[in-house]
Amino acid sequence: MTMTQKPRFPASLVLAGAGKMGGALLRAWLDRGFDPAGLYVLDPNASEDITELSTKSGFALNAPAQAPEVLVLAIKPQALDEARSLAALAGPQTLVISILAGKTIANLAARLPDAGAIIRAMPNLPASVGRGVTGLAASAGLTEAQRSAAEALIGATGAFEWVDNERLIDAITAISGSGPAYVFYLVECLAEAGAALGLPAEVAARLARATVAGAGELLFQSESSAALLRESVTSRGGTTAAALEVLMADDALAPLILRAVKKARDRAEALSG
Structure with a gap:
């Protein structure tokens, strides 16, 4: 890049x-x-x-x-x-x-x-x-x-x-062209999860927004891969590891993202036809 x-x-x-x-x-x-x-x-x-x-x-x-x-x-x-x-x-x-x-x-x-x-x-x-x-x-x-x-x-x-x-x-188009929308939706989901755990909705929204923005800036400034950055904030047996156990399950986030971007790619191909 x-x-x-x-x-x-x-x-x-x-x-x-x-x-x-x-x-x-x-x-x-x-x-x-x-x-x-x-x-x-x-x-x-x-x-x-x-x-x-x-x-x-x-x-x-x-x-x-x-x-x-x-x-x-x-x-x-x-x-x-x-x-x-x-x-x-x-x-x-x-x-x-x-x-x-x-x-x-x-x-x-x-x-x-x-x-x-x-x-x-x-x-x-x-x-x-x-x-x-x-x-x-x-x-x-x-x-x-x-x-x-x-x-x-x-x-x-x-x-x-x-x-x-x-x-x-x-x-x-499927990865970076449409990708910002996926990130914005992640912020929405984090905010909704925070509210479901009892945080005031406006506080949860600010926390989710700042978290994703801060993580993006860290990715921008760091030479480390996303995988290494993830590992650096994940302590064995800790809270982050517990959440990642759900997100990284075989039927969880990775295959969901793959299905989503394939559908976006297919739509882009249809529009170009």
Whole structure:
């Protein structure tokens, strides 16, 4: 897993779609020093925040006169067929980076036939706070310069992982794309369990939230594996060991998680079909 330390941003970029994820990418790029003179945002329904950010930062809310070095697609997947004007922005030297769920590289190439190269990306919600992780798969012909530009742009929001087989993007969707929801649900379950044991509901909710957030930060900062960290807080015969005996039973959490992520993966494959 890689974090870009010294991004080398492209000279020109068009962002199509500035909603929740597109807006998160935009703010991350600006925070990391992207020159707004080379930045163009296309969104007919741009929020007031994006409009104000344009006025403050100086990026344009219109298309450039010529195809950019990079075109980032952050529109709704169903809007791709309607956005025919985007084809003119994907020239032979343009790298297209798509975060559109369910749209394969082949789907994108059919709609943007002149694009120089295409990357399919699967970010996740923590990208909005600089702690995201994004899976990346590229079309044939991706140059080293394009790869570097993509890593700079995606690395501005957190970590990233390349996969050689585009089909693995569906597995990434199931693990990290949807994964934050699993963690949020864990917090809900912990809070409900605390309340069931007699804690005031608001206290149980705060404890559960802080516990998961703290454990996540420890994982982020530590070089130890999750297994070693688990072992470090588990005393033989202690309370944690008693709980893990339930969670680690043959028919408990591990097979449940596997069933859940397989179902998410299968749904991602169906959407990409």
